[in-house]
Amino acid sequence: MKSLQRSFKELLRYPSAVASLAIILVLLIVSAYTLIAIPYGEAIVLWRGGENIWYQSPKNAPPAWTNFFTSKKLVETMIFNTDDEDINKTYEVSEAGNQTVTFEFPIDYQFDTFPQELTLFTKGTFVEKAPFISIVLVTPDGREIRITDFAVQKTGTYRFSQDDRLARRVGNQFPHEAIFAQPGSDPLVPLKGEYVMKLSLVTFEADSDVDAELVVYGQVYGIAGTDHLRRDLKVALLWGIPVALAFGLLAALGTTITTMSISAIGTWYGGWVDELIQRITEVNLVLPLLPILIMVGTFYDRSIWTILGVTILFSIFGGGIKTYRAIFMQVKESPYIEAARAYGAGSGRIIFQYLVPRIIPMLIPQLVTLIPSYVFLEASLAVLGLGDPVLPTWGKVIQDAQSNGALYQGLYYWVLEPAVLLMLTGLAFAMLGFSLDRVFNPRLRGI
Amino acid sequence: MTENNVVVDTRTEHKEGKLLTIENLQVWFELRRFGFGNAGYVKAVDGVNFDLHYGEAIAVVGESGCGKSSLMKTILGLNIPTRGEVTFDGTKISGMGTKGLKWYRSQVGYVQQDPFGALAPFMTVERILEEPLIINGVKSKTERLRRIHKTMEEVKMFPVDDFLNKFPHMLSGGQQQRVVIARAMIMEPKIIVADEPVSMLDASVRVEILKLMRGLQETHNLAMIFITHDLSTVRFFSERIFVMYAGKMVEKSPVDELLDDPRHPYTLALLAASPEPDAANAHTYKEVPPGEPPSLVTPPPGCRFHPRCPHVIKGLCDEKEPPEFLTGPEHYTACWLFQSEQA
Ligand SMILES: Nc1ncnc2c1ncn2[C@@H]1O[C@H](COP(=O)(O)OP(=O)(O)OP(=O)(O)O)[C@@H](O)[C@H]1O
């Protein structure tokens, strides 16, 4: 215990170790947060839910912070809902006994571009006679643009861009652009300022009402942006952290521990046991892991646990067997092992209490450096279309980006975000591994 | 057969007589040529006989590679004899079975040459001493600690608690060797086997360690067999001395008898080569042996020392192996020169 503490203190002398520990700590905190804030079930729904989950987000929108780096301010997604607290409905009863309901959506438009799309989702409450809605947009310079009017059904979707009449009214332009433009400009130039969308409806029944939601689809969205299905990449990027860490750690631990045990057993017993292990290793070393995983994924199962199991299985008899064997061969001849035999220690005890602990200091740095290689492996499999079919992971984001031509469309964020996270994770573990090696290795000289 | 009963035996009765009998012991190591096929045998021990009595210390001397360690490891049950028998207290160890062998191993303590190498570097002193107890079924932690404390006091590591949590690298060579001795003693064995127990220690602590071992041997009525190269101290720390040459015992005798009246030409040569020969007899040990030690794979026929022997008798020494001749009180010499004395 004390020596562990000492090693840790020594480790903190290396700035790279401190940096990598900080990165790993952040990754751990974020994955803990993710697992709590977006539990598995919710993540699956958010990632695979379908149009009714993602309808509020724009398509292929870069993250909102890209606005900091561009001189043009891109439209951010804005959502207005009659359920919001600051939206007040005013009710008035006319002489005819009809009720008029009015409400306004104030749109603060300070952008240099136009929204991707503008959609009004409506939900009418009525028994027989549908309420009637009319929409007017008041521009900052005082113009009133009549948008449309229609009878509100139980549910309705009004897409500004697809209203031909509105298009004609605004001079045969895209309506969702033209209404935010300076009058007479060609090409269209946005008019910044406070817009007010006034919605007034007439209801013909008592208790009849309309709930509305206006979505101004921006060109940027959230902290991570969205993909071709309007999905928020944040979900996949956040979930990718625990998945990557768990896969990397489990695979690294699983392979290292079993490899070391098998190697120790072979070295200790020698003879045919050792021969067998060596031959299996030699054969296995020339078997390519990736094609095997691709075959398993294609013909059997693509679940991350299957892939993890197969990965561990094939990595056990890797080069590690030979490396550890070389060390064990030396340790095996140590006088302390001979002494243990002389006082009656059995083979099992000698292997796991005398041989294995001797190489643990060497093992820890190796294990840590192994983690990123398995994280990358999982990502590569996902890119090849063999990722877990359910879980959102970094690899799958890259695969989606690639198969939807993200780079041709200039959607760099789509590829860069998961790639940067992968590199960061890899870098952190690699740096930590190297520092650990420096801490532990001087003590290995004795072996 | 719990070790506790056995210990009581040793303590109370202070038995005498034969504890360990070695009969015609041969330990051969197979030589392999590139991993395939037999290329002969290294005859590290080739026909050794002796008895070890309760409470007796025997020193084994001989030049490097003559098979001393191989003999010790066979007594410890680490090497399996090619031929011959090791009999402990009337039971042949070859017939003991796994359980019996484990018990036998608890009855034989082992002190190695390199104390640092003999201690697992990742174990504390407490764990090191606890291991034999755990392995030999001492279940209770308090009992284990009691025995650790008792043994540590016996090897004069005071105060015990200051040492228990130390790792071997935090101890001096002498302290390390005391821990090794404590580990050998912890099962309260009847025999201690020591392979050059002080040769890697600082000269200043050698005598101290030898005295400690001698003291333990006397209080516990331990039989001890140890290898040494230091003929100057042998007289004080052992009762008998065996001279080994190329896998065979060439001379076996009580210490004083051998040092005062060495008989075998090889013994004479060995004593002459000794860095601190007994001053009184210095003049008698003048013959330095010419040539190299013989190959253990193809040892010379007849007496193995004959190619280097200044007194070789042609037609006898190079053809027939000499038997052991009684050349003094309990003094046996395997050399044809003493054929007549026998008669
Ligand atoms: N396990 C083994 N396999 C093969 N040969 C061995 C083995 N152990 C010992 N030998 C050989 O047996 C011979 C005797 O070795 P041993 O270690 O018994 O000598 P020794 O008398 O203890 O020498 P030293 O004084 O140098 O310790 C040597 O030639 C050695 O190479």
Ligand SMILES: [Mg+2]
């Ligand atoms: Mg030796």
